Amino acid sequence: MSLDECHLVTLPRVNDARGNLTFIEGGRHVGFDIQRVYYLYDVPGGAERGGHAHRELEQLFIAMSGSFDIVLDDGNLRQRFSLNRSYVGLYVPRMVWREIDNFSSGSVCMVLASQPYDEADYFREYGDFRDAVRQRPAAPASVPLGRAA
Template sequence: MSDAIGSLDFCKRLDLPKISDPRGNLTFVEGGRHVEFDIRRVYYLYDVPGGAERGGHAHKDLHQFIIAMSGSFDVVLDDGTKKARYHLNRSYTGLYVCPMIWRELDNFSSGSVCMVLASNRYSEDDYYRDYGQFMKAQGL
């Protein structure tokens, strides 16, 4: 697993394999190959009401790969010194987010589905839910 942590320089958009077929396309993800971590948890967000935001936290150790399986949404990343907004709208493209990055998701289209591949199982101890505490941990 990469030692990437705490800088937007390590976060990046990645294209996944896309196998085109007249009967429908197929895309797959392999841990340690398409993403730099072993996948230990998968979760997804759906039925997000118009105007709602998700996220609003950072992870201490968790690596994530975020994919718009259907529809579209924006991911806003913040490392404490700079911010970047990514618009996700293709099921064969995802966004790698390293640990110690504050993230917010917004601008969900109707019927959108956000799938997240995570490097660890759920642990509340891994979260920074207060932006001030996150900034302090970043040394800022």
């Protein structure tokens, strides 16, 4: 996979004077069936999360409250994304290393995942991830899933 497949997804917004509403449908707003949802919160100042990649898992990261940065690395390039809107998600495909940092006070990071938790799906060491990327044959370009306007 490459960073070209990572992209921001603008989710639907229903604006109302009483408060806004955003909804997410698997297969429609994200290109996968949602099998797991988890969220990070009460992250201490200066702390980092992530620091791993997945063999098969696809994810959509959303800043439900506050803000944070996600640094993505495909083994060749690194790119930083800042999330701070509850109606914008960041799609991260399989085989992309991620690090999450720069959490604002009170931030909540919600993650939609394509599969249930499976420890065997993780690359926990960056060197192992880089080795796996180097061993993979080049794949033909594909259209990223989950793009929404």
